[in-house]
Amino acid sequence: MNQEAQNLHFSRNVPPILEQVQSYFNSLRVTAAEAEVFYFYYQGMDWYNEMGSATRDWIMAADDWVWHKGKHKLFEGGEKRLYTCKYCGTNNTSLANLTSMDCYRHPSGSNKGKHAPAL
Ligand SMILES: [Zn+2]
Numbered sequence: 488m489n490q491e492a493q494n495l496h497f498s499r500n501v502p503p504i505l506e507q508v509q510s511y512f513n514s515l516r517v518t519a520a521e522a523e524v525f526y527f528y529y530q531g532m533d534w535y536n537e538m539g540s541a542t543r544d545w546i547m548a549a550d551d552w553v554w555h556k557g558k559h560k561l562f563e564g565g566e567k568r569l570y571t572c573k574y575c576g577t578n579n580t581s582l583a584n585l586t587s588m589d590c591y592r593h594p595s596g597s598n599k600g601k602h603a604p605a606l
Contacts, residue, residue, distance in 0.1 A: 499544045501534045511546065515553050524582055525552050531586030531603045572602035 497507050505526050512522035525548075534542040542548045570585045571578050575592035579585035585602045593600035 497546065499546045501542050501545050502530065503545045508545070508549065511549055512553070515549075517553055525549060527582045527586045528604060531582075531601045533600060570604045573605035574603060577602055 497503070497511060503526075505523065508526045509519045509522040512525070513519065529542065529545070529548065534545070534548075536542055536548070569578050569580055570582045572585060572590055572592075574590050574594065577585065577588070577590070579588075579602075582604060585604060588602055589598040590600055590602040591597045593603075
Protein backbone atom coordinates (compact mmCIF):
# COMPACT_ATOMS: atom_id res chain seq x y z
CA MET A 488 0.00 0.00 0.00
CA ASN A 489 1.36 3.40 -0.86
CA GLN A 490 1.91 6.33 1.48
CA GLU A 491 -0.94 8.38 0.09
CA ALA A 492 -3.40 5.56 0.71
CA GLN A 493 -2.22 5.15 4.29
CA ASN A 494 -2.90 8.81 4.87
CA LEU A 495 -6.54 8.27 3.99
CA HIS A 496 -7.05 6.41 7.30
CA PHE A 497 -9.58 3.93 6.06
CA SER A 498 -11.14 1.28 8.13
CA ARG A 499 -10.05 -1.93 6.49
CA ASN A 500 -13.10 -3.72 7.84
CA VAL A 501 -15.58 -5.28 5.47
CA PRO A 502 -17.83 -4.04 4.01
CA PRO A 503 -16.44 -0.66 3.04
CA ILE A 504 -18.63 2.05 1.58
CA LEU A 505 -18.39 2.76 -2.13
CA GLU A 506 -16.91 6.23 -1.56
CA GLN A 507 -14.00 4.74 0.43
CA VAL A 508 -13.33 2.23 -2.31
CA GLN A 509 -13.38 4.96 -4.94
CA SER A 510 -10.94 7.20 -3.07
CA TYR A 511 -8.63 4.27 -2.44
CA PHE A 512 -8.69 3.27 -6.11
CA ASN A 513 -8.15 6.92 -6.98
CA SER A 514 -5.02 6.96 -4.79
CA LEU A 515 -3.79 3.99 -6.84
CA ARG A 516 -4.58 5.94 -10.04
CA VAL A 517 -7.39 3.57 -10.91
CA THR A 518 -10.69 4.91 -12.24
CA ALA A 519 -13.86 5.27 -10.19
CA ALA A 520 -15.62 3.05 -12.73
CA GLU A 521 -13.28 0.19 -11.94
CA ALA A 522 -13.69 0.85 -8.22
CA GLU A 523 -17.41 0.35 -8.74
CA VAL A 524 -16.87 -2.94 -10.53
CA PHE A 525 -14.67 -4.13 -7.65
CA TYR A 526 -17.17 -2.96 -5.05
CA PHE A 527 -20.28 -4.46 -6.64
CA TYR A 528 -18.46 -7.64 -7.51
CA TYR A 529 -17.56 -8.23 -3.86
CA GLN A 530 -20.97 -6.97 -2.63
CA GLY A 531 -22.54 -9.63 -4.84
CA MET A 532 -20.27 -12.27 -3.33
CA ASP A 533 -21.04 -11.06 0.23
CA TRP A 534 -17.30 -10.23 0.47
CA TYR A 535 -16.32 -13.83 -0.05
CA ASN A 536 -13.68 -14.44 -2.67
CA GLU A 537 -13.81 -16.98 -5.46
CA MET A 538 -12.17 -19.56 -3.19
CA GLY A 539 -15.06 -19.20 -0.75
CA SER A 540 -13.13 -17.54 2.05
CA ALA A 541 -14.32 -14.36 3.72
CA THR A 542 -12.56 -11.12 2.92
CA ARG A 543 -11.48 -9.51 6.21
CA ASP A 544 -9.48 -6.66 4.79
CA TRP A 545 -10.92 -4.95 1.73
CA ILE A 546 -7.72 -2.93 1.15
CA MET A 547 -5.87 -6.20 0.61
CA ALA A 548 -8.58 -7.38 -1.77
CA ALA A 549 -8.38 -4.07 -3.63
CA ASP A 550 -4.58 -4.29 -3.89
CA ASP A 551 -4.94 -7.80 -5.21
CA TRP A 552 -7.60 -6.68 -7.69
CA VAL A 553 -5.43 -3.86 -9.02
CA TRP A 554 -2.35 -6.10 -9.12
CA HIS A 555 -4.18 -8.64 -11.24
CA LYS A 556 -5.65 -5.98 -13.50
CA GLY A 557 -5.96 -7.25 -16.99
CA LYS A 558 -6.74 -10.76 -15.78
CA HIS A 559 -10.25 -9.65 -14.97
CA LYS A 560 -12.74 -10.21 -17.70
CA LEU A 561 -15.14 -8.05 -15.69
CA PHE A 562 -13.22 -4.95 -16.48
CA GLU A 563 -11.12 -4.49 -19.57
CA GLY A 564 -10.66 -0.78 -19.79
CA GLY A 565 -14.38 -0.25 -19.74
CA GLU A 566 -17.48 -1.79 -18.29
CA LYS A 567 -18.84 -4.85 -19.99
CA ARG A 568 -22.11 -4.45 -21.82
CA LEU A 569 -23.67 -7.46 -20.18
CA TYR A 570 -23.02 -9.19 -16.88
CA THR A 571 -24.13 -12.77 -16.29
CA CYS A 572 -24.85 -14.47 -12.98
CA LYS A 573 -22.68 -17.56 -12.64
CA TYR A 574 -25.34 -19.44 -10.69
CA CYS A 575 -28.52 -18.90 -12.69
CA GLY A 576 -27.41 -17.20 -15.91
CA THR A 577 -29.45 -14.04 -15.38
CA ASN A 578 -28.11 -11.20 -17.51
CA ASN A 579 -28.05 -7.54 -16.64
CA THR A 580 -26.43 -4.58 -18.32
CA SER A 581 -25.52 -3.10 -14.94
CA LEU A 582 -23.26 -4.87 -12.47
CA ALA A 583 -24.80 -2.80 -9.67
CA ASN A 584 -28.29 -4.01 -10.61
CA LEU A 585 -27.26 -7.63 -11.08
CA THR A 586 -25.60 -7.86 -7.67
CA SER A 587 -28.50 -6.15 -5.90
CA MET A 588 -31.06 -8.78 -6.92
CA ASP A 589 -31.75 -12.08 -5.16
CA CYS A 590 -30.57 -15.20 -6.97
CA TYR A 591 -33.00 -18.12 -7.10
CA ARG A 592 -30.13 -20.54 -7.67
CA HIS A 593 -27.79 -19.15 -5.00
CA PRO A 594 -25.65 -21.88 -3.38
CA SER A 595 -26.87 -20.86 0.09
CA GLY A 596 -30.46 -21.50 -1.01
CA SER A 597 -33.05 -19.98 -3.32
CA ASN A 598 -33.05 -16.19 -2.90
CA LYS A 599 -30.68 -16.48 0.09
CA GLY A 600 -28.10 -14.36 -1.68
CA LYS A 601 -27.55 -12.03 -4.59
CA HIS A 602 -26.54 -12.84 -8.14
CA ALA A 603 -22.78 -13.20 -8.51
CA PRO A 604 -21.18 -12.09 -11.76
CA ALA A 605 -19.23 -14.70 -13.73
CA LEU A 606 -15.66 -13.61 -14.38
ZN1 LIG B 1 -28.26 -15.67 -10.14
